[in-house]
Amino acid sequence: MFKKILVAADGSDHAKVAVDTAADLAQQSGAELHVVHVPEVQMTAIAVGASAVEVPVNEEETERAAQEVLTAAKAQADEAGAKVTSSELRHGDPALAILDRAKEVGADLLVMGRRGRGPLQGLLLGSVSQKLSAHADSAVLTVK
Numbered sequence: 001m002f003k004k005i006l007v008a009a010d011g012s013d014h015a016k017v018a019v020d021t022a023a024d025l026a027q028q029s030g031a032e033l034h035v036v037h038v039p040e041v042q043m044t045a046i047a048v049g050a051s052a053v054e055v056p057v058n059e060e061e062t063e064r065a066a067q068e069v070l071t072a073a074k075a076q077a078d079e080a081g082a083k084v085t086s087s088e089l090r091h092g093d094p095a096l097a098i099l100d101r102a103k104e105v106g107a108d109l110l111v112m113g114r115r116g117r118g119p120l121q122g123l124l125l126g127s128v129s130q131k132l133s134a135h136a137d138s139a140v141l142t143v144k
């Protein structure tokens with residue numbers, strides 16, 4: 001059975017299903033559950049003359065939103081009865097940062113959603129999911 005499960009949370013409904021699944025698995029098998037979130041630069045529209053342009057949301061706001069995503073994911077896993085051993089923010093390229101964290105905790109299972117917060121309709125698998133499936137050292141569970 002799995003002993004150390006890492007779940008990647010990005011605040012999307014897809015990832016919420018992944019957190020529930022990971023928490024259930026951890027709870028049933030007595031595994032440690034580790035939660036990781038990597039803030040992604042968020043854009044917002046500002047008015048410039050008669051039109052609008054997209055600019056990055058300031059760093060503080062991004063960090064605050066990221067902390068909220070992490071806190072919510074941890075609370076969700078706690079509620080499902082999992083033993084949440086760590087919940088951490090990591091920075092950089094999301095897939096690489098998640099893979100690094102998986103190595104650090106010695107995860108034997110990585111759980112994630114098939115899609116995330118990305119805006120592209122119709123994609124079956126997001127780019128982070130694809131990279132994690134391809135490069136993880138552990139087993140990977142991609143939750144629909």
Ligand code: ATP
Pocket residue numbers: 008009010012014015018036037038039040094098111112113114115116117118119120123125126127128129130
């Ligand atoms: P894309 O980002 O390529 O536009 P997408 O957002 O729909 O597409 P992914 O980003 O691959 O899809 O998200 C799939 C899953 O990967 C999410 O449900 C979540 O489990 C995990 N994930 C994605 N981004 C992050 C992140 N920044 N931090 C933690 N987990 C993430």
Ligand code: MG
Pocket residue numbers: 010116117118126127128
């Ligand atoms: Mg994404």
